[in-house]
Amino acid sequence: MTRPILEAKGLHVAFNGVKAADDVSIAIHDGEFLAIIGPNGSGKTTLLNICTGYIRPKSGSVQLDGHDITHLSPRAIARRGVARAFQIPQLFSAQRVIDNMMLALAATDGLWSAVQPLETARRRDEARALLDLVGLAGDADRISSTLPEGHRKLLDIAVALALKPRLLLLDEPTSGVSALERFPLMEALMSALRQRRITALFVEHDMDVVARYASRVLVWNAGNIMAEGRPDEVFSNAQVRQRVVGVA
Amino acid sequence: MPAIIAAAAVLILTLLPVAAPWLQFVLTLAIAKGFAALGVAVLLRAGLISIGHAMFFAASAYAVAFLARAGVNDLGLLLILSVLGGALVGAVAGSFLVRYRAIFFAMLNLAVSMVFYALCAKLYGVTGGTDGMPVPVPAVFGIALGEPAFKSVLFYLSLGLMVLVGLAVQRYLNSPLGHALSAVHTNEIRLEYLGIPVWAVLLIAYVISAALAGLGGAIAGFAIGRVVPDFAFWTASGHLVLIAVLGGIGGVPGAFIGALFLELLHSAAVTVTDSWNLIVGMTLIIVIMFMPQGVYGLFARKEATSL
Numbered sequence: 410m411t412r413p414i415l416e417a418k419g420l421h422v423a424f425n426g427v428k429a430a431d432d433v434s435i436a437i438h439d440g441e442f443l444a445i446i447g448p449n450g451s452g453k454t455t456l457l458n459i460c461t462g463y464i465r466p467k468s469g470s471v472q473l474d475g476h477d478i479t480h481l482s483p484r485a486i487a488r489r490g491v492a493r494a495f496q497i498p499q500l501f502s503a504q505r506v507i508d509n510m511m512l513a514l515a516a517t518d519g520l521w522s523a524v525q526p527l528e529t530a531r532r533r534d535e536a537r538a539l540l541d542l543v544g545l546a547g548d549a550d551r552i553s554s555t556l557p558e559g560h561r562k563l564l565d566i567a568v569a570l571a572l573k574p575r576l577l578l579l580d581e582p583t584s585g586v587s588a589l590e591r592f593p594l595m596e597a598l599m600s601a602l603r604q605r606r607i608t609a610l611f612v613e614h615d616m617d618v619v620a621r622y623a624s625r626v627l628v629w630n631a632g633n634i635m636a637e638g639r640p641d642e643v644f645s646n647a648q649v650r651q652r653v654v655g656v657a
Numbered sequence: 658m659p660a661i662i663a664a665a666a667v668l669i670l671t672l673l674p675v676a677a678p679w680l681q682f683v684l685t686l687a688i689a690k691g692f693a694a695l696g697v698a699v700l701l702r703a704g705l706i707s708i709g710h711a712m713f714f715a716a717s718a719y720a721v722a723f724l725a726r727a728g729v730n731d732l733g734l735l736l737i738l739s740v741l742g743g744a745l746v747g748a749v750a751g752s753f754l755v756r757y758r759a760i761f762f763a764m765l766n767l768a769v770s771m772v773f774y775a776l777c778a779k780l781y782g783v784t785g786g787t788d789g790m791p792v793p794v795p796a797v798f799g800i801a802l803g804e805p806a807f808k809s810v811l812f813y814l815s816l817g818l819m820v821l822v823g824l825a826v827q828r829y830l831n832s833p834l835g836h837a838l839s840a841v842h843t844n845e846i847r848l849e850y851l852g853i854p855v856w857a858v859l860l861i862a863y864v865i866s867a868a869l870a871g872l873g874g875a876i877a878g879f880a881i882g883r884v885v886p887d888f889a890f891w892t893a894s895g896h897l898v899l900i901a902v903l904g905g906i907g908g909v910p911g912a913f914i915g916a917l918f919l920e921l922l923h924s925a926a927v928t929v930t931d932s933w934n935l936i937v938g939m940t941l942i943i944v945i946m947f948m949p950q951g952v953y954g955l956f957a958r959k960e961a962t963s964l
Contacts, residue, residue, distance in 0.1 A: 461850070482849065483846075483849045483850050484849045484850075484852050484853070484854055485852075487849070487850050487851060487852035488852040492850070493850055499844055499846050499847040499850065500843075500844060500847065501836075501839070501840040501843045501844055501847065502843050502844070503839065503842070503843050504836065504839065504840065504843070508836060511833075511836075512833060512836050512837065512840065512851065512853075513851055515833035515836075516833070516851040516852050516853050517852075518833075522833060523832060523833050523834045524828075524829070524832050524834065525832060525833075526828070526831050526832060527831060527832060527833050527835075527836050528831075568847070568851075572851065572852070
């Protein structure tokens with residue numbers, strides 16, 4: 410197995426006495442597509458919040474490439490190559506779709522670019538290519554608040570990809586996306602991840618998506634890791650089938 | 658706003674004082690206030706209302722008076738140094754004010770500006786108290802001018818700066834920094850997750866807005882020939898917000914359109930009645946109710962329909 414990009418050790422987090430993470434340790438390795446599944450409210454999103462600096466754990470540590478990032482801000486972690494797409498899309502709703510993309514692309518450019526025009530031919534082409542990848546090429550000039558929820562979700566993912574991350578954290582990437590668009594989106598996403606050598610961790614409720622695309626699955630339940638392994642191993646676990654997948 | 662309309666507006670402004678010399682002072686003051694209102698409008702893009710920007714307006718005006726007292730007697734140098742002074746005050750105040758949002762930001766700006774106002778009014782030995790300080794007529798490129806000639810130079814310089822600074826601010830608003838500033842209003846979380854420091858985006862905007870207000874204050878100081886503490890009073894700050902909203906924050910020209918509209922309306926109203934505030938107030942209500950995007954919105958809408 411390759412070295413871990415991200416490693417969390419002994420995480421403890423509780424909200425009003427309810428444990429969201431209780432001595433949890435996980436590691437994600439280069440090239441993996443790690444899925445985290447589990448019941449609602451079990452602490453999956455909390456893990457993403459900790460890994461991106463949005464929440465500080467009560468104890469434990471998070472390391473990125475062996476460096477401690479536990480107490481860094483989301484901004485500092487983003488600048489180290491960790492991007493995130495949210496369960497509820499986080500967009501600049503008053504701006505055009507393509508402006509959302511170009512601002513993300515500009516964020517990865519140098520300081521001088523901050524005073525040059527946002528819209529350059531290079532950024533426009535890159536933005537359109539990413540929008541095309543997620544199927545939003547036709548919406549480039551729309552104000553992002555006017556997009557349907559599924560398309561807002563796709564834009565949120567495209568914005569995260571625009572940051573050219575090494576590690577991408579996706580919170581329920583297919584929720585809100587129509588059943589017809591779900592697998593084409595995942596195919597495009599997987600293709601982009603492979604082409605750009607992006608490692609990914611994703612929280613997901615659609616077990617078909619998990620079974621088809623995850624290289625490893627981690628089952629989260631009541632702040633603990635209940636099971637871990639390849640999708641076929643995890644889904645054959647009776648306890649997992651009963652408590653998480655819902656098939657006894 | 659189409660370039661041709663903007664060019665025509667500048668041309669009309671250039672010719673107006675020739676046709677009606679009394680308008681020169683009114684227009685100079687309107688442009689000065691337009692700069693300050695543009696500073697307020699820049700922050701409004703991030704959803705931040707400053708009810709204290711008259712402080713920077715006054716700070717640069719006082720800077721001109723102090724520098725003149727110290728022997729600096731060149732218009733260009735006085736303008737540059739006083740605007741830098743305003744920007745410096747903006748950097749100091751902004752370094753802690755940009756941590757706040759909404760009503761807290763507005764009220765803290767108000768509070769800081771009133772402290773500044775009180776200092777200007779009470780430190781009689783330094784600032785001349787409520788009597789203020791004189792702003793003498795400076796030399797222009799080493800040439801000493803009489804007051805009427807200087808006022809004409811000041812007007813046309815202000816007009817030129819309005820175009821040049823307006824284009825520079827437009828460039829800033831179209832840059833990633835400008836878009837990030839607008840993005841602060843809608844989603845600070847996403848900005849942080851893009852790796853963009855929100856505090857730096859806001860501090861840069863705050864310093865730019867203070868410099869703009871300072872430029873307006875310096876021009877006003879030269880135009881009036883005196884700077885008094887009332888330059889920094891809270892009603893003056895409210896006036897700047899009013900101009901920005903009246904003109905419209907959708908584009909750079911809005912602030913200048915608002916300032917010109919309000920100054921000309923005020924000048925016309927005082928000739929009709931002593932209750933000129935009533936006319937100004939009624940007009941403002943009508944504009945705000947029927948033109949939610951300000952007077953500039955009329956041009957912006959025309960531009961949109963012409964596409």
